[in-house]
Amino acid sequence: MTSAARRDLWRRFARNRGAVAGLVVLGLVVLAAALADLLYGDGPLRMVARPLQWPGTNPAFPLGTDRLGRDIAAGIFHGARISLLVGIMAAAFALAVGVVIGALAGFYRGIVDSLLMRLADLVQTIPPFLLALVLLAILRPSVANVVFAIGVSSWPPVARIVRAEFLSLREREFVQAGIAAGMGDLRLILTQILPNALAPVIVFSSLLVATAILTESALAFLGFTDPNVMSWGTIIGIGRNEIRTAWYIAAIPGMAILLTVLALNLVGEGLNDALNPRLRDR
Amino acid sequence: MLSRRLLQGIPIVLGILVVNFLLLNATPGDVVDAMVGQMGASDPELVARMKERFGLDQPLLVRLGLYMWNLARLDLGFSAFYNMPVETLILERLAGTALLMLSSIGVALVLGVVSGVAAARRFNTAWDMLIGVAALLFYATPVFWIGLMMLVLFSVHLGILPLGGMSTIAADFGPVEATLDVLWHLILPMTTLSLFFIATYTRLMRSSMLEAYQQDYVRTARAKGVPEGRVAYRHVLRNALLPVVTVVGVQIGALLGGAVVVETVFNWPGLGRLAYDAVLQRDFNLLLGILFVSSVVVVVVNILVDLLYAALDPRIEVG
Numbered sequence: 001m002t003s004a005a006r007r008d009l010w011r012r013f014a015r016n017r018g019a020v021a022g023l024v025v026l027g028l029v030v031l032a033a034a035l036a037d038l039l040y041g042d043g044p045l046r047m048v049a050r051p052l053q054w055p056g057t058n059p060a061f062p063l064g065t066d067r068l069g070r071d072i073a074a075g076i077f078h079g080a081r082i083s084l085l086v087g088i089m090a091a092a093f094a095l096a097v098g099v100v101i102g103a104l105a106g107f108y109r110g111i112v113d114s115l116l117m118r119l120a121d122l123v124q125t126i127p128p129f130l131l132a133l134v135l136l137a138i139l140r141p142s143v144a145n146v147v148f149a150i151g152v153s154s155w156p157p158v159a160r161i162v163r164a165e166f167l168s169l170r171e172r173e174f175v176q177a178g179i180a181a182g183m184g185d186l187r188l189i190l191t192q193i194l195p196n197a198l199a200p201v202i203v204f205s206s207l208l209v210a211t212a213i214l215t216e217s218a219l220a221f222l223g224f225t226d227p228n229v230m231s232w233g234t235i236i237g238i239g240r241n242e243i244r245t246a247w248y249i250a251a252i253p254g255m256a257i258l259l260t261v262l263a264l265n266l267v268g269e270g271l272n273d274a275l276n277p278r279l280r281d282r
Numbered sequence: 283m284l285s286r287r288l289l290q291g292i293p294i295v296l297g298i299l300v301v302n303f304l305l306l307n308a309t310p311g312d313v314v315d316a317m318v319g320q321m322g323a324s325d326p327e328l329v330a331r332m333k334e335r336f337g338l339d340q341p342l343l344v345r346l347g348l349y350m351w352n353l354a355r356l357d358l359g360f361s362a363f364y365n366m367p368v369e370t371l372i373l374e375r376l377a378g379t380a381l382l383m384l385s386s387i388g389v390a391l392v393l394g395v396v397s398g399v400a401a402a403r404r405f406n407t408a409w410d411m412l413i414g415v416a417a418l419l420f421y422a423t424p425v426f427w428i429g430l431m432m433l434v435l436f437s438v439h440l441g442i443l444p445l446g447g448m449s450t451i452a453a454d455f456g457p458v459e460a461t462l463d464v465l466w467h468l469i470l471p472m473t474t475l476s477l478f479f480i481a482t483y484t485r486l487m488r489s490s491m492l493e494a495y496q497q498d499y500v501r502t503a504r505a506k507g508v509p510e511g512r513v514a515y516r517h518v519l520r521n522a523l524l525p526v527v528t529v530v531g532v533q534i535g536a537l538l539g540g541a542v543v544v545e546t547v548f549n550w551p552g553l554g555r556l557a558y559d560a561v562l563q564r565d566f567n568l569l570l571g572i573l574f575v576s577s578v579v580v581v582v583v584n585i586l587v588d589l590l591y592a593a594l595d596p597r598i599e600v601g
Contacts, residue, residue, distance in 0.1 A: 118293075118294070118297075121294050122294055122297050122298055122301070124535065125294050125295070125298060125535070125577045125580045125581060126298055126302075126535070126573060126576070126577055126580075127535035127536065127537075127538035127539040127542075127576055127580070128535060128536065128539055129536070129538075129539025129540070129542055129543070130538065130539055130542060130557060130572075130573065130576060133542065133557065133558070133561050134302065134305070134306070134561065134569065134573065135305075136561075137306075137561040137564065137569070138305060138306065210422070214424055214425075217424050217426075217427075218424065218425070218426055218543050221424075221426050221427075221543070222542075222543070222546060222558060224561075233424075236424075236426070236427055236430065239430075240430060240547075243430060243433060243434055243438065244438050247430075247431075247434040247438070250427065250430050250431070250434075251431060251434075254424060254427035254428075254430075254431065257424050257427065258419075258422055258423050258424065258427075261422035261423075261424075262418065262419065262422035264422075265418065265421060265422055266418075
């Protein structure tokens with residue numbers, strides 16, 4: 001991509017002020033994740049203070065402490081790591097599986113297509129959250145397995161998007177020219193079709209990360225996560241038991257999830273404006 | 283046409299059953315292990331006897347065959363944890379989930395369509411902005427969290443709505459009061475579950491209304507002197523509804539997943555919470571039964587959506 005084209009993309013992205021705000025918020029979340037070890041080197045699981053201090057009552061613990069005297073601010077900073085890690089890795093997993101399956105189905109069509117799409121039907125017919133829950137019931141709940149469970153339950157929409165792009169691109173003249181020039185299948189897929197099929201996938205990927213973060217938090221809230229990490233959902237689960245007296249424990253990490261997911265959705269809209277200029281005036 | 287769609291759904295449901303059966307049974311740790319673990323006792327003879335009783339000592343494929351054979355007679359097996367037939371448990375909880383899901387989707391459809399239409403008709407005004415921001419917020423809110431926050435506000439602090447459950451315990455109500463009591467308990471879980479879908483339908487409805495406004499038949503209608511309100515409701519709305527109907531079908535799985543979380547937060551006696559308990563107790567027979575029922579629900583809803591689609595747009599054939 002030339003630098004002029006890149007500038008053009010950025011200009012279209014930046015025209016959406018919400019998208020720029022989303023990017024800023026996302027940058028802050030990444031910063032929090034990066035600073036977690038520096039600011040809260042003891043980790044989020046240590047009991048460091050008198051329990052159940054309300055936010056703002058003790059300057060040393062600006063977001064308060066939970067029933068066991070754990071610092072909620074430490075949980076928020078370290079939780080940002082888990083949320084981003086799981087969200088991005090699960091989305092990457094779903095993208096990898098979805099792109100491969102969608103590309104094969106759309107390129108080869110026929111029996112390959114119908115077999116792979118029946119597989120997608122099969123996975124999609126199980127409610128995604130239930131599927132993730134079942135997989136975590138079978139597997140040991142570690143961060144890697146949470147990533148796997150969310151990834152496995154969220155690739156079918158990616159496969160459908162990629163397949164649709166491949167089906168239409170495969171008939172285009174530049175692909176036909178590639179076939180006539182004697183290009184191999186793999187080369188055709190990777191160098192000719194895939195780069196042109198990526199725009200909707202990129203737009204969808206920010207939504208995929210947002211959904212993965214929401215799913216991870218719900219799983220952690222229900223207790224299906226690595227017991228040795230403190231995720232935002234875990235803190236809400238802890239706060240649930242104190243909901244009558246210390247509702248701030250559940251409220252604060254929820255705001256963090258809300259802001260992060262909101263930022264990702266806004267960035268997704270900006271990407272849509274930048275990559276699908278036909279639709280920008282809608 | 284309808285029977286063909288049903289026939290297409292059967293292999294999917296059966297495939298799901300086989301895959302889940304193999305997944306759940308190929309892993310170490312069954313319900314007997316979980317129960318023994320909870321009791322703290324581990325008499326090997328007792329364990330062997332219990333495994334024999336639940337058929338867990340048979341080879342995997344024999345068990346799969348047996349499961350399928352029983353399923354053909356609508357027997358979903360026995361839940362070791364609840365000590366009850368699985369189909370009895372599921373039927374007991376089905377009504378709770380159906381009530382929660384149908385009311386949520388109803389509320390979401392009405393509010394989503396109304397606000398989507400309002401935003402599209404006032405395109406690029408303060409109203410449009412306000413509706414857009416609200417939809418964006420609801421779209422990003424964790425369902426279980428907003429449920430907890432509403433519990434804090436309406437039940438703990440204001441004390442005007444119940445803390446959870448589906449009915450007041452040990453109350454002596456007549457049929458009318460009992461119904462009102464259930465509706466009273468339904469308000470918070472229903473609102474919680476519907477927020478995300480209100481946001482989705484609002485955004486979708488707005489953009490598909492705006493697209494429908496571009497069509498030639500709208501210009502024709504306006505040129506004929508049809509009043510603006512009538513254009514919106516007779517000409518645009520009807521066509522703009524189609525994508526929303528599609529998405530209702532696509533999202534039925536997400537709705538079921540949301541029900542798991544919402545039912546757990548509000549102690550609502552439905553299938554979702556039953557699934558959660560089944561996972562915790564490693565009661566895989568029960569879990570398998572719930573997965574079977576939910577995949578049937580997803581397939582059936584999608585067939586209904588296709589039928590509705592054909593009814594809304596006569597050009598489309600159910601195929």
